[in-house]
Amino acid sequence: MAEKFYITTPIYYPSDKLHIGHSYCTVATDTMARYKRLRGYDVRFLTGTDEHGQKIERIADSQGVTPKEYVDKIVAGVKELWKELDISYDKFIRTTDDYHVKAVQKIFKQLYDQGDIYKSEYEGWYCTPCESFYTDVQLVDGKCPDCGREVERLKEESYFFRLSKYQDRLIKHIEEHPEFIQPQTRQNEMINNFLKPGLEDLCVSRTTFKWGIPVTFDDKHIVYVWVDALSNYITSLGYGSDDDSDFKKYWPADVHVVGKEIVRFHTIIWPAMLMALNLPLPKQVFGHGWLIIDGGKMSKSKGNVVDPKVLVDRYGVDSIRYFLLREIAFGQDGNFTNEALIQRINSDLANDLGNLISRTVGMIDKYFGKTLPAYRESTEFDEALKEKAAQVTAKAEELLDKMLFSDALSEIWTLIRRANKYVDETQPWILAKDEEQKAKLANVLYNLSEAIRIVSVLIQPFMPNTPKLIWEQLGINDEALHTWDSAKTWGMLPAEITISKGNVIFPRIDMKKELAELEAAMKEAQAASIANQEKRSEEPKEAVPEITIDDFGKVKLKVGTVVASEKMPGSKKLLKNQIKIGSETRQILSGIAPHYTPEEMIGKKVIVLTNLPPRKMMGEMSYGMILVAEDENGELSLASVDKSDFADGSELS
Numbered sequence: 001m002a003e004k005f006y007i008t009t010p011i012y013y014p015s016d017k018l019h020i021g022h023s024y025c026t027v028a029t030d031t032m033a034r035y036k037r038l039r040g041y042d043v044r045f046l047t048g049t050d051e052h053g054q055k056i057e058r059i060a061d062s063q064g065v066t067p068k069e070y071v072d073k074i075v076a077g078v079k080e081l082w083k084e085l086d087i088s089y090d091k092f093i094r095t096t097d098d099y100h101v102k103a104v105q106k107i108f109k110q111l112y113d114q115g116d117i118y119k120s121e122y123e124g125w126y127c128t129p130c131e132s133f134y135t136d137v138q139l140v141d142g143k144c145p146d147c148g149r150e151v152e153r154l155k156e157e158s159y160f161f162r163l164s165k166y167q168d169r170l171i172k173h174i175e176e177h178p179e180f181i182q183p184q185t186r187q188n189e190m191i192n193n194f195l196k197p198g199l200e201d202l203c204v205s206r207t208t209f210k211w212g213i214p215v216t217f218d219d220k221h222i223v224y225v226w227v228d229a230l231s232n233y234i235t236s237l238g239y240g241s242d243d244d245s246d247f248k249k250y251w252p253a254d255v256h257v258v259g260k261e262i263v264r265f266h267t268i269i270w271p272a273m274l275m276a277l278n279l280p281l282p283k284q285v286f287g288h289g290w291l292i293i294d295g296g297k298m299s300k301s302k303g304n305v306v307d308p309k310v311l312v313d314r315y316g317v318d319s320i321r322y323f324l325l326r327e328i329a330f331g332q333d334g335n336f337t338n339e340a341l342i343q344r345i346n347s348d349l350a351n352d353l354g355n356l357i358s359r360t361v362g363m364i365d366k367y368f369g370k371t372l373p374a375y376r377e378s379t380e381f382d383e384a385l386k387e388k389a390a391q392v393t394a395k396a397e398e399l400l401d402k403m404l405f406s407d408a409l410s411e412i413w414t415l416i417r418r419a420n421k422y423v424d425e426t427q428p429w430i431l432a433k434d435e436e437q438k439a440k441l442a443n444v445l446y447n448l449s450e451a452i453r454i455v456s457v458l459i460q461p462f463m464p465n466t467p468k469l470i471w472e473q474l475g476i477n478d479e480a481l482h483t484w485d486s487a488k489t490w491g492m493l494p495a496e497i498t499i500s501k502g503n504v505i506f507p508r509i510d511m512k513k514e515l516a517e518l519e520a521a522m523k524e525a526q527a528a529s530i531a532n533q534e535k536r537s538e539e540p541k542e543a544v545p546e547i548t549i550d551d552f553g554k555v556k557l558k559v560g561t562v563v564a565s566e567k568m569p570g571s572k573k574l575l576k577n578q579i580k581i582g583s584e585t586r587q588i589l590s591g592i593a594p595h596y597t598p599e600e601m602i603g604k605k606v607i608v609l610t611n612l613p614p615r616k617m618m619g620e621m622s623y624g625m626i627l628v629a630e631d632e633n634g635e636l637s638l639a640s641v642d643k644s645d646f647a648d649g650s651e652l653s
Contacts, residue, residue: 002042006250007033010258010266011048011093011232014074015055015129020306020336021259021291023085024324028288028405029257030087031325034461035400037088038484044250046236047082048093049075050229052222055128057211067211068096084312084572085321086464093236095213095228103240104231105216107277108204108223116162116276119218122203123155133203146261159205159221166272167199173271179284182403183331186263186287194264202226202269230270234279253282255403263287286403289333306336310521313591316571316618318463319345319506325405325462338518342509352416353455353466354506359423360448361473364499367432372446374495377439381425385447386490388418389454393487396458405462412458419451449474450493457487466505469569473502503569507619517616556611557627557652558582559641565598568618576620577601579608582649586610589622595636605646607639 009029012022026047033045051071060070075094082089093100111117124133127144133154134145144151174180174191181187205221206212212222233256234240237247258266266285274281293306311320323344328334364372392415399408422444431441453476456467460482471482475498486492560579568574573591575598588608609625616622627639641650 002040004044004250004254005033005036005041006044006253007036007046008233008253008256009047010256010262011050011095011229012078013053013055014049014051014071014078015059016074017077017307018081020308020311020324023081023308023320024291024328025257025259025288026082026087027085027321027324028330028403030085030089031321031405031461032255032257032400032403034088034464035484038460043090044237044246045088045090046093046233047087047089048091048232048236049078049095050225050232051075051095052212052228053225054206054209054211057209058128060211071096081308084309084317086317088464091236093232095232099238099241100232100235101213103235104213104223104228106240107231107273108213108227109216111161111227111273111276112159112217114276116165117159117204118162119157119159121155122158122160123153125151126154127151154208156207157220158203158207158224159215159218160201161204161227161269161273161276163202163269163272164199166275167195169275170268170271171195173281174267180281181263181267182284182286185331186260186267186285190264190267194268199268226265226269227273230265230273233270233282252280255284255286256282257286257288260287260289286331288330289328291328291336292333293336306522310518311341313571313573314518314521314617315341315345315509316465316569318466319349322349322409322463326409327406329406330403338515338522339511342511342514342518345506346508346511348413349506350508352413352420354504356416356420356423356448357452357470357473358504360445360452361499361501363428363432364445364449364497365501367428367441367445370499370501372449372497372499373438373442375439376443376446378443379426379440381422382443382447385418385422385451388415389451389490390488393454393458397484400461409459409462412455415451415458416455419448419455422448422451446493446497449497450490453481453493454487454490457482457484460484469502469505473500475499505569509619514616554611555609558608558610559646559648559650559652560586560606560608561648562601562604562606565601567593567598568620571618574617575601577626579606579624579626580648581608581610586623587621588624588626589615589617589620590626590628592626592628592636592638596638604638605640605648607641607652 007029009026012018029045029047033043037043049071056067056071060067063070079092108117122133124135125139126133127147127149129149130144130146132146134151138145139151140148142151143149171191174187174195178187181190204224204227205215206224207220207222210222212224213228215221215223233253234247234251237250238244239247239251256266263285271281291306308320323341326348327340327344364370392411395411396408399411426444428441428444431437431444452470452474456470456476460467467482471477476482476493480486481492558581560581562577563580563585564578566576568576568589571593573593574589575593575596577588577590579586579588586608607627609627612625614621614623628636629639630636
């Protein structure tokens, strides 16, 4: 029977669209889940949303919708983002799910019945955007220490959890289990800053708003965020339900992956709750650092966020996943800059990996007509490459087990760079000039292909799409050559390799030009986020402004015929279309791949907006826009003309 592995992200608060910081956490967790699956583990990967609270209630009220209606819309966007980022979760929990609500009510009642929850009165400073109480000492210039916004004084009857009761047990557990809180700096912080100074009992109910889980035995109260939210890690497994088989199978969690700002809740409050319930504690809580932009933490409340969708649409999901995991040491803070992103794509992905693949496949095509022969003659440089491959595989495994993602990728790239050096050492272009050296040339290209295969196996957890593109080009169809263990054995490629030369997987990006376009796209997305945060009035939405016939006259719409269409490598959404518009043919990229196949597109009469400025996406230029309609379910339908023989190039008026 396979060994179990249960890993979780925090459940995210859906007050607005998620930003790149949330994506960073989820991509890292997904990478670990994928790695463990490759190693043969029975993996359970949980993510979800924390949907209750005063902030949600106020936002929904300002927009004239119910809280549930509001979060339903945001959660749909979260799931779509996780789909775009290739997040392979096994379960998505919402704290509005009926089974979770019932289980939380049982937990609350049990803790009350056994005396771990009691009724009293709470007074303190409350920050609505952060859903947190603060003392006078914790405030910074009289404002929230996290987001810097105004706080309000609240006094209300509340139920309290006896957190102080478990202080000594928590200290003992942490000291006896040094692996429990990672990295080590977080452990020291929890003990010295929170536990040893002394814990206060925790407010776990509210009466000043209604959007939450009702306390069954006191309907004035709703369960406050931490009992509600933290319980998701066990309620998602069926704890407190009629079927708790998954709970018995997977609990305790192997690792909770969380941002450093909520380590305290996961290493103090959550373990104390579990102790009170007489349940095992999670094996580890890993608190990663923040993505820093403009000198501060990214925050929806501040509006200084980076929209991951903007980045994925431009550069592809694997490029973004690679950057996030390579650029920042997991557990530490890291700066996010557009320059660093493009530099990583150009240097690591285009120059190192992309160039290695292109050179190898190109030479097999050029020198052997796509099929590499079985005859071989070794060179003096072969063993060094093979030894490096073995070392890298072992080291990458060791680093991934410790969730040191950046270090693991750095190690894998040493093999890529060693393979590129091997090209320079063996000089296959020189060998190709001498017919007597063909066996040696075949050996060189085989070794390069095998090194690339091993790299493709090792990067699977990080970049789930790129290995498939590599396998297509190298003709690696046997799934036995895709397994993690296959990377530990050199020479698993068949004696004869037949390649299929494809597009460049990672095209280089013009840094100067791209920076200007990217800055504009990101500022637009940030402005939209800020506007959404500030829109809290009850005023009705403004009507769409009317335009004049002169305004409409600026829009140039023409009929075009799709003459060619293909999927964009590394993108699940984009189709690259060649569209004949009268006497010219334009390349137009369109995010319709989930709705139309390339085969379906060819021959269609479409309506094209032709006077948009060109836009670069994922290294390709797009010269216009195909018009589509979208229904309330997000389904797309091409706008077209009803006569199939209507001449392309015709202008709409």
